Amino acid sequence: MGGAVDRAYLPVKNALEQVGDLMILTGKTLISAVRPPFPYGTEFVQQFYFLLKLCWFPLIVSMVTLSYGAPGLQAGNFLEIFGALDRLGGFFVLAVIRNFAPFVTAVILAGVGGTAICADLGARKIREELDALQVLGVDPIKNLVVPRFLALMVVTALFNGFAILAGLFGGVLATLTFGAPLGPFFSTLLSNATTTDLWGSLLETAIFGAIIAIVCCYKGMTASGGAEGVGRAVNQAVVISMLGVFAFNYVFIQTLLATHPEISVVK
Amino acid sequence: MSWLAVPRDILASFGDIMKFFWAVIKEVAEGSAVRFFGETLRQAGILIIGSALVIWGMAFILGLTCGVNGAYFARSIGSPQIGGSFSAICDLREILPLAFGYMMSAKVGTGLVAEIGAMRISDEIDALEVMGISSLAFLCSTRLLGAWIVLPFMYIAAVGAGFVGSYLAVVQQVSEVSSGGYFLIFWAYQNPPDLLFSLIKGMSMATVIVLVGLYYGYTASGGPVGVGAATAKSMVLNTVAVHFLSMIGTMVFWGANPRAPIGG
Numbered sequence: 360m361g362g363a364v365d366r367a368y369l370p371v372k373n374a375l376e377q378v379g380d381l382m383i384l385t386g387k388t389l390i391s392a393v394r395p396p397f398p399y400g401t402e403f404v405q406q407f408y409f410l411l412k413l414c415w416f417p418l419i420v421s422m423v424t425l426s427y428g429a430p431g432l433q434a435g436n437f438l439e440i441f442g443a444l445d446r447l448g449g450f451f452v453l454a455v456i457r458n459f460a461p462f463v464t465a466v467i468l469a470g471v472g473g474t475a476i477c478a479d480l481g482a483r484k485i486r487e488e489l490d491a492l493q494v495l496g497v498d499p500i501k502n503l504v505v506p507r508f509l510a511l512m513v514v515t516a517l518f519n520g521f522a523i524l525a526g527l528f529g530g531v532l533a534t535l536t537f538g539a540p541l542g543p544f545f546s547t548l549l550s551n552a553t554t555t556d557l558w559g560s561l562l563e564t565a566i567f568g569a570i571i572a573i574v575c576c577y578k579g580m581t582a583s584g585g586a587e588g589v590g591r592a593v594n595q596a597v598v599i600s601m602l603g604v605f606a607f608n609y610v611f612i613q614t615l616l617a618t619h620p621e622i623s624v625v626k
Numbered sequence: 627m628s629w630l631a632v633p634r635d636i637l638a639s640f641g642d643i644m645k646f647f648w649a650v651i652k653e654v655a656e657g658s659a660v661r662f663f664g665e666t667l668r669q670a671g672i673l674i675i676g677s678a679l680v681i682w683g684m685a686f687i688l689g690l691t692c693g694v695n696g697a698y699f700a701r702s703i704g705s706p707q708i709g710g711s712f713s714a715i716c717d718l719r720e721i722l723p724l725a726f727g728y729m730m731s732a733k734v735g736t737g738l739v740a741e742i743g744a745m746r747i748s749d750e751i752d753a754l755e756v757m758g759i760s761s762l763a764f765l766c767s768t769r770l771l772g773a774w775i776v777l778p779f780m781y782i783a784a785v786g787a788g789f790v791g792s793y794l795a796v797v798q799q800v801s802e803v804s805s806g807g808y809f810l811i812f813w814a815y816q817n818p819p820d821l822l823f824s825l826i827k828g829m830s831m832a833t834v835i836v837l838v839g840l841y842y843g844y845t846a847s848g849g850p851v852g853v854g855a856a857t858a859k860s861m862v863l864n865t866v867a868v869h870f871l872s873m874i875g876t877m878v879f880w881g882a883n884p885r886a887p888i889g890g
Contacts, residue, residue: 386663417862421869424691428873431722436884437715458691463869474736474858480850526679554866582854586748589854590740597732597861598680605684609691616698623702 377577384500384577385569388508391501399506399551406510410472418467418518422525423532425463428487430454431533445543447534449551449625455554457615461608465567468515469600473575476507477596480579481589489580494506497579508572515568516561550626559615559622566611567604574600643863646841650766658763659771665764669772670782676735680778684729685722685784689791690714696792697800706736706802710811711886713792718816718824722766722788724872726781727831731864734832735839738769739860742843743853766840774829774835781828785821814887834867 380579430451438444480503483489489499527548534544582588618621653659659666696712742765745751754761797808842860846853 360833379837380858417866420866422628424873425869428876429724432713433719433884436880437886440886440888453695458695468864470861471830471858474861478851478854478858481854485850530838533795578674584850586723586742586850586853587740587744589850590736590743590857593857594733594736595856600728601732602680602684602687603685605691609687609694613693613694614693625702 367490370395380493380581381573381577384429384504385612387500387574388504388573391498392505394510395397399502399509402502402506403510406476406507407514409475410468410514411508413468413475414471414518415521418464418522419525421467422460422522423529424510426451426455426459426526426529426542427532428529429561431530432536435533435537437452439537442535444534444539447530447545448544448548450547451527451530451544452551452553452556453623455530456523456552456560457612458527460522461560461564461567461591464515464519464528464564465571465604468511468518468568468576469571469597469604471568472511472514473571473600474593474597476511476572477575477579477593478589480576481582481592484580484582485584485588504572504576504580507576508537508569512565515571516565519560541592553622559611559619563611563615565609566607570603571600571605574603640847643838646844647837648849650770650837651838653760653763653767654771658760659767660735662764662768662842664773666768666772669769670776673734673772673776678783679779680733681729682784682787685725685788686791688721689713689717689788689867690795691791692721692788693795693817694800697796697802701802703751703799706800707807708798708811709753709800709803710808710813712874714815715886717788717792718785719876720818722785723831724868725727725788725825726784726828727835727868727872728865729867730750730832730835731838731861734856735835735860735864737844738836738839739846739857740853742766742840742852743846743856744850746844746846747849747853749886753804759842763873766844769835770833773832777832778825778829781825781832782821784828785824817885820885825880827872827879830875831868831871834871835864838863838867841875873874 406478431447433452434454435444435447438446438450439446480489483503489503492499498586530544530548531541578592578599582592693709693713696716697706697709699711700706712872729841745765751761751765754764756878773790793805793812797803815890838860842856846856848855
């Protein structure tokens with residue numbers, strides 16, 4: 360009896376404790392990001408460059424292939440039945456700017472950038488470098504977590520812009536596959552795109568970056584010993600950050616669509 | 627010569643990965659996994675207990691997202707009752723294979739790297755070879771066969787979870803179409819071959835993800851830190867492969883034929 364209760368109770372307690380720890384880490388990160396002194400400038404630039412170098416190629420390849428296949432061919436075929444292939448540009452506002460560009464940016468930044476950050480911090484944790492930093496009086500949150508948090512937020516939001524461009528390139532390829540002219544594609548694209556879509560997309564991805572950074576830093580800094588330790592931490596970090604990002608995406612896109620009816624008017 | 631070094635390294639490691647894939651698939655085809663059928667079943671069980679809920683959860687969330695987008699899109703063109711057509715095509719053909727691929731690579735792929743990589747660096751794989759058991763057969767082919775046994779069913783259940791999500795979003799949440807009207811359009815826009823094509827898409831992603839996970843785990847080196855780095859590296863290849871296979875699947879199955887009940 361006691362065993363059964365424990366089996367049900369311990370995982371729940373463990374999960375709730377981790378959620379609480381994540382919240383505490385978020386609060387501490389935000390406070391130490393704005394409270395002087397600001398020693399994290401160099402580390403911020405290094406992390407920014409590191410993420411840029413690591414993620415640009417997977418991002419571009421993934422975004423072009425995905426938007427050529429999913430909205431390009433699938434919706435293009437559909438519109439061609441109606442003889443309305445020029446509307447593909449208008450559909451790309453919904454598909455790429457509002458949905459797939461944030462999706463793919465989040466998956467690449469969580470899968471490629473977040474895992475690398477988690478593996479890096481996990482390595483420092485089990486080599487006891489983090490403890491050594493604390494002994495030296497260096498705050499690991501201010502010097503390690505804050506620059507990664509800011510870098511991921513900025514890089515994710517900026518990469519979203521490149522993802523949109525790559526996605527539109529996929530749409531151009533799809534239009535050319537159907538042998539249609541490009542003029543109508545861009546004309547319906549530009550007449551349907553709104554500023555709200557763009558800032559919504561950027562705000563969304565910046566928050567994605569914050570979620571990924573907090574989860575990956577937390578999992579890296581709490582990696583426990585053993586041969587499997589760091590690998591297990593990376594595994595959990597990427598699962599939690601993807602679930603968190605997509606759950607947040609649903610809430611965000613729902614709120615955006617419901618509060619801005621003007622963006623879902625076909626022009 | 628230095629500018630040739632990067633592409634040459636990429637080609638060389640791609641060749642290594644393909645050789646490894648071929649070796650594991652050959653082991654399965656020669657029946658090595660069947661010799662260790664108990665282990666195969668154990669791996670299949672681990673896959674169900676460890677990963678099923680997370681994968682279905684991801685499919686459900688993306689089904690909700692797809693449904694909300696479809697409902698607002700259908701409203702924007704002035705006919706909210708066709709929300710079902712958008713969610714049928716978006717769910718079954720594109721988003722659910724992608725959700726499955728994302729969560730497989732996050733949960734199962736990196737999990738395999740962490741597990742097998744830990745065995746490699748604590749010399750357990752060498753110990754297995756010393757005892758006269760082929761590690762490729764016992765560790766890798768059993769996991770691949772276990773995945774092939776379980777994942778088709780898990781995938782179809784994930785499709786169900788995504789459909790429930792879309793139904794909730796379109797009918798219960800935005801609620802501009804009745805339940806019967808939604809399902810009429812929803813089922814009209816898909817048929818069993820579509821489900822089969824979607825399953826083939828998802829299973830080809832799953833096969834590549836399991837093999838990539840096995841490769842990076844099997845060749846891990848450099849202590850626990852090396853295992854962590856290999857885990858992170860496996861995700862790079864997996865995410866690109868998932869998107870690439872998604873495009874290939876769309877081109878092959880729906881590229882020349884929209885399979886929509888419109889026109890003659």
